[in-house]
Amino acid sequence: MLDTTIRTAVLTPGSRCTYCGGPAGSVDHRIPACQGGTDDLENLVPACVPCNESKGGKTPDQWRESRLRAGKSWPPQWSLEQIRQDNNRQRRYAEHQRAERVRLFSGSRMRKLREGRKMPQEVLAQRTGFSLADIQSWEDGTSRPSVDQISRLSRILWARLDRFLASESLGERS
Ligand SMILES: [Zn+2]
Structure with missing residues (x-):
């Protein structure tokens, strides 16, 4: 799952699908x-869910060719109703994933990662901009960071986001 900050930067309110022009x-x-594409902003574009799913693991050129070969429309055409339904499904799924990440956050895993980096809590607070009290309470399990805060921790501690989650979630893709 993309970092929420990146997601909101690309998916601004009212943005249209790069491929079909739908919402x-x-x-x-x-x-x-x-195929080696990165999460860099230059490689990320807004798209409707039907286009995104139809495109799958192809580049835009490969996708266009495969649609034309199969006698399908180019640019792709979807009914507005289908785009709306699929976009809503995607949004609900993303919200569910965010809530799960917060629910499964493990303070003891965060502590292990931080100690593995030999980074005192004070230094982590300084580098992330979070308060020392927050970092202590997350590690103690008395409170939980938001998804955005977990993303930031994962960048500063140089660890995949799912390494901060309880083992229940291991094996989850993305
Ligand atoms: Zn589209």
């Missing part, structure tokens, strides 16, 4: 991750 409900990697 965008997702962020597409122009060059897909499986």
Whole structure:
């Protein structure tokens, strides 16, 4: 799952699908991750969910060719109703994933990661801009960071976001 800050930067309110012009409900990697595409802003574009799913792991050129070969419309055409429904489904799924990440956050895992980096709580507070009290209470399990805060911790501690989650979530893709 993309970092929320990046997502909101790409998916501004009212943004249109790069491919069909319909209302965008997702962020597409122009060059897909499986072909070496990155999460850099230059590689991310707003797209509707039907386009995003139809494009899958293809580049825009490969996708266009495969649609034309299969006798499908180019640019893609979807009914507005279908785009809306699929965009809403995607949004609900993203909200669910965010809530799960917060629910499964493990303070003891965060502490292990931080100690593995030999970074005192004070230094982590300084580098993230979070208060020392917050960092202590997250590690003690008395409160939980938001998804955005977990993303920031994962960048500063140089660890994948899912390493901060309880083992229940291991094996989850993305
Ligand atoms: Zn589209």
